[in-house]
Structures are given as C-alpha cells and as structure tokens.
Amino acid sequence: DTGVSQNPRHKITKRGQNVTFRCDPISEHNRLYWYRQTLGQGPEFLTYFQNEAQLEKSRLLSDRFSAERPKGSFSTLEIQRTEQGDSAMYLCASSRTSGNPTDTQYFGPGTRLTVL
Amino acid sequence: AQSVTQLGSHVSVSEGALVLLRCNYSSSVPPYLFWYVQYPNQGLQLLLKYTSAATLVKGINGFEAEFKKSETSFHLTKPSAHMSDAAEYFCVGGGATNKLIFGTGTLLAVQP
Numbered sequence: 001d002t003g004v005s006q007n008p009r010h011k012i013t014k015r016g017q018n019v020t021f022r023c024d025p026i027s028e029h030n031r032l033y034w035y036r037q038t039l040g041q042g043p044e045f046l047t048y049f050q051n052e053a054q055l056e057k058s059r060l061l062s063d064r065f066s067a068e069r070p071k072g073s074f075s076t077l078e079i080q081r082t083e084q085g086d087s088a089m090y091l092c093a094s095s096r097t098s099g100n101p102t103d104t105q106y107f108g109p110g111t112r113l114t115v116l
Numbered sequence: 117a118q119s120v121t122q123l124g125s126h127v128s129v130s131e132g133a134l135v136l137l138r139c140n141y142s143s144s145v146p147p148y149l150f151w152y153v154q155y156p157n158q159g160l161q162l163l164l165k166y167t168s169a170a171t172l173v174k175g176i177n178g179f180e181a182e183f184k185k186s187e188t189s190f191h192l193t194k195p196s197a198h199m200s201d202a203a204e205y206f207c208v209g210g211g212a213t214n215k216l217i218f219g220t221g222t223l224l225a226v227q228p
Contacts, residue, residue: 033214033215040220040221041220041221042218042219045215048213048215055213056215093216102165102166104165106162107152107160107161108159110159
C-alpha cells in the first residue's frame with residue numbers, strides 16, 4: 001500500500017498562468033476526492049469521482065477549475081488563469097466505497113500552490 | 117451533510133495532562149462523524165470515526181471520542197498528553213456521498 005500520492009508537492013506560479021496537479025489514489029479505490037485548504041481553515045470539498053464519473057462539484061469550483069479522472073485511476077485538477085486567491089493547499093483523498101458513508105478517506109500530502 | 121463546530125482554535129496542555137478537544141455537530145439525520153489529525157508537514161490521518169455501533173469510539177494513539185446525542189457533541193479526549201500529540205485536529209462530518217465537512221481545526225500544543 002503506497003498511499004495516495006500527489007505531484008507536484010509545491011507549485012509557484014504567476015497570476016494568469018495555468019497549473020495542473022496530479023493525484024494517484026490507492027489502487028482499487030474507486031472514489032477520489034479533491035479538497036482545498038487555505039491557511040488557518042479546515043479543508044473544503046471541491047469535487048469527487050466514482051471511477052471516471054465526476055458526481056459532484058462544489059460551488060467553490062469556478063469555471064476556471066476543471067478536474068478529470070479519465071480511466072478511473074489517477075486524476076488531474078487544472079486551474080486556468082490563476083488568481084492570488086487560488087493560493088492554497090490542494091488535497092486529494094481516495095476511498096474504497098462499500099456504500100457506507102463512514103468509508104475511510106485516505107489523504108495525500110497535498111500540493112501547495114502559491115500564486116504571485 | 118453535517119456541519120461541525122470546534123470550540124477553541126488553540127489548546128495548550130502540559131505533558132501528561134488530559135487532552136479535551138470539543139466538537140459539536142448539527143444535523144437532522146443520523147450523524148457521520150470523524151476526527152482527523154494533521155501533523156506538521158504530513159497529510160491528514162484518520163484518528164477515529166463514529167459508526168453508530170457504540171457511543172464511545174476508540175481510535176489510534178490512545179485517543180477516544182464519545183458521541184452524545186443529547187448534547188450534539190463528539191468531543192475528543194486522551195487521558196495523558198504526549199509531546200508527539202502536538203498537531204492540528206479536525207472534527208469532521210460526513211454525508212451520504214462521503215463528502216467530508218471539516219471544522220476549522222484545533223491546534224494542540226503540548227508543553228514539557
């Protein structure tokens with residue numbers, strides 16, 4: 001069990017640039033979640049996938065954000081035309097879904113984005 | 117989905133003292149509740165979760181939490197704090213889609 005991995009771990013970009021993050025979940029986990037954590041706050045839900053289907057998106061996810069999970073394995077989160085307010089830690093989590101709301105989500109180490 | 121409120125953004129205890137981190141939830145449906153811990157420069161880790169099987173839930177590293185419906189609370193406790201317990205702790209609510217709703221977190225400091 002290698003855990004959830006995220007790349008890159010840190011990203012510094014200039015305002016207006018596009019960035020893409022990758023998340024590799026624990027193998028055989030069919031659910032994958034993206035959260036965002038700003039300084040001093042708890043993580044906030046952005047979106048989640050079951051296999052390759054994106055089933056829910058938060059209102060936090062503006063049109064500049066897009067997430068994919070093309071083969072039901074790894075996922076990418078792209079932010080277009082970054083703004084300083086996008087600076088945050090982006091967290092990925094995965095779970096094996098048994099249909100139980102208490103299925104454990106396993107979190108990756110996160111990607112810290114800084115927009116200058 | 118649940119909403120959760122954590123009382124106290126910073127808690128400081130002496131090594132060996134009782135740890136008590138407070139969390140209250142609000143919901144009109146059966147709650148799904150968790151405590152997660154975030155150690156410095158590490159990812160979030162599940163401490164324990166309430167599954168309705170028992171009101172007293174035991175987790176890792178000696179932590180436990182008691183679900184009290186009458187008080188809508190799910191406070192986290194540990195009888196004796198250790199220096200390695202210094203971290204940020206999140207009370208978390210869940211919903212039918214497994215979307216997690218995090219509290220604002222409590223930063224625990226342990227003094228020698």
